Amino acid sequence: xxxxxxxxxxxxxxxxxxxxxxxxxxxxxxxxxxxxxxxxxxxxxxxxxxxxxxxxxxxxxxxxxxxxxxxxxxxxxxxxxxxxxxxxxxxxxxxxxxxxxxxxxxxxxxxxxxxxxxxxxxxxxxxxx
Numbered sequence: 001x002x003x004x005x006x007x008x009x010x011x012x013x014x015x016x017x018x019x020x021x022x023x024x025x026x027x028x029x030x031x032x033x034x035x036x037x038x039x040x041x042x043x044x045x046x047x048x049x050x051x052x053x054x055x056x057x058x059x060x061x062x063x064x065x066x067x068x069x070x071x072x073x074x075x076x077x078x079x080x081x082x083x084x085x086x087x088x089x090x091x092x093x094x095x096x097x098x099x100x101x102x103x104x105x106x107x108x109x110x111x112x113x114x115x116x117x118x119x120x121x122x123x124x125x126x127x128x129x
């Protein structure tokens with residue numbers, strides 16, 4: 001398998017695992033047009049070195065992770081998501097937050113507000129049954 005096929009396979013896996021198998025969400029998060037993502041997946045364009053490195057940076061992947069041909073190819077470096085949420089609404093919320101961040105729509109005040117909500121949720125006690 002050549003390097004272009006490896007990169008494309010890894011990008012497809014990322015789209016399935018992190019972006020609800022939606023090209024448009026992957027494209028926005030990666031900072032690429034949806035039509036270009038479509039060109040990549042249909043073979044009209046190749047995922048070259050420069051674009052692969054840019055996508056890795058934009059999606060917080062380890063450097064050169066799109067080039068690794070293995071089952072554990074793509075790993076997230078920062079931020080790390082320790083598990084894939086079971087709830088589809090939670091997955092969509094995470095994807096939408098990632099998309100907003102990728103588009104530069106989250107400022108420090110937004111992030112502080114989100115951190116406050118998450119902190120309250122983590123310290124919330126469950127009612128005893």
